[in-house]
Amino acid sequence: AGSYLQADAVAYCDGLTLAGYTDWRLPSRIELVTLVDYSVASPAPTLDATAFPGAPADLFWSASSVADSPSTGWVVAFIIGGVFDGVATLNLGRARCVR
Numbered sequence: 209a210g211s212y213l214q215a216d217a218v219a220y221c222d223g224l225t226l227a228g229y230t231d232w233r234l235p236s237r238i239e240l241v242t243l244v245d246y247s248v249a250s251p252a253p254t255l256d257a258t259a260f261p262g263a264p265a266d267l268f269w270s271a272s273s274v275a276d277s278p279s280t281g282w283v284v285a286f287i288i289g290g291v292f293d294g295v296a297t298l299n300l301g302r303a304r305c306v307r
């Protein structure tokens with residue numbers, strides 16, 4: 209429900225215990241972009257509303273850093289279904305943990 213710096217999003221997922229599982233992590237950019245539902249028109253959350261009820265149309269951090277700029281990372285903007293690199297890791301984004 210909160211917003212995080214990229215490092216804090218990683219730590220949040222790494223420390224998460226949910227449904228009896230403790231092996232949660234922040235997804236890679238490739239994993240995160242597979243959740244985009246391109247049949248949903250923006251500015252609605254571009255996610256499957258049945259699988260992700262109440263999901264915000266917001267930026268979500270991936271665990272991926274930009275290769276030539278480790279102080280920036282990759283995000284998926286679920287308001288439009290876009291993938292963006294070069295986002296400063298000191299910006300706030302959300303965390304969608306996967307296992």
